[in-house]
Amino acid sequence: MxxxxxxxxxxxxxxxxxxxxxxxxxxxxxxxxxxxxxxxFIIEPPAAYAPPAMQSAPSEDEDATAELPARLKRQIVSYPTREAPGTVIIDTPNTYLYYVLGGGQAIRYGIGVGRDGFTWSGVQSITRKAEWPDWTPPPEMIARQPYLPRQMAGGPGNPLGARAMYLGGTVYRIHGTNAPQTIGTHVSSGCIRLTNQDVSDLYSRVNVGAKVIVLPMDRRAENAPGKRG
Structure with a gap:
């Protein structure tokens, strides 16, 4: 009952x-x-790094949905230059990376570059390439930011993103980012960053040994086109 x-x-x-x-x-x-x-804290404002517990975990293609301004989207542009096809030119003041195609054209990518006091210039070459690279902050960065991890395994939460191309014997790299909103800004400690989708595209084109020209803040490449978009 x-x-x-x-x-x-x-x-x-x-x-x-x-x-x-x-x-x-x-x-x-x-x-x-x-x-x-x-x-x-963050490594390189805004939102360049946060402890893993605070990060979302974007996939390699997830940042394709990040809405970049038109001028920062990957595109083929007119680019007269004497540099050989396969050369990479970093237009620091305008936050562009050019991959020279030849025939007066290049692929232009939007990038993030060094913040005030951390820009640099010169000619280097790609000495190594890595997919989902580990991140070991250099001693200089640890000295400035002692809270940083001493080493972080590669993966979606890693500040280096999906791909990295190492520049000569320097501490600098061309790499991806898990903070696509920083593209087009002066934000890093000297490295060149692209969205994960763009750095994967560049990685597939660039060979080890490729020449990389990093322009100073006060000039652009000879005959380089002005800003568009």
Whole structure:
């Protein structure tokens, strides 16, 4: 026989248990959110790095949906130059990377470059290429930012992104980023960053040994076209 009194009692117990469970979840959520306030730092503002617990994990192609301004989207442009096809030219002040195709054309990519005091210029070559590279911050960066990890395995949460191309014997790289919103800005410690989709495209074209020309902040490549878009 159905016992209405027992049902009412059990219903009260279930309601009380549910309230406690909801409270526990709310408390747990608040507790798990609290540590986020303890880590406001980033390597290279804005949002160049955050501890893994704070990061989303974009896939190699996920940042394809990031809406870049028209001028920063990958495109073939007119680019008269005496440099051989396969050369990479970094237009630092305009945040462009040109991959020379020859015949007066180049592929232009939007990039992020060094912030104030961290830009550099010169001629280097690609000495190594890596997919989903590990990240080992150089001693100079550790000295400035001692909270950084000493080493981070490659993967979607790694600040170097999907691909890296190492420049000579320097600490600088052309690499991807898990912060596509920083493209077009002066944000890094001297490395050149592209979206993961763009760096994967460039990686497929550039050979080890390729020449890389990094222009200073106060000039652009000879005969380089002006800004578009």
């Amino acid at each position: 159905f016992n209405l009194g027992a049902f009412k009692l059990n219903s009260r117990r279930a309601a009380a248990f549910g309230a406690l469970a909801i409270g526990a979840v709310a408390f747990s959520g608040a507790a798990s959110a609290a540590p986020l306030q303890l880590f406001p």
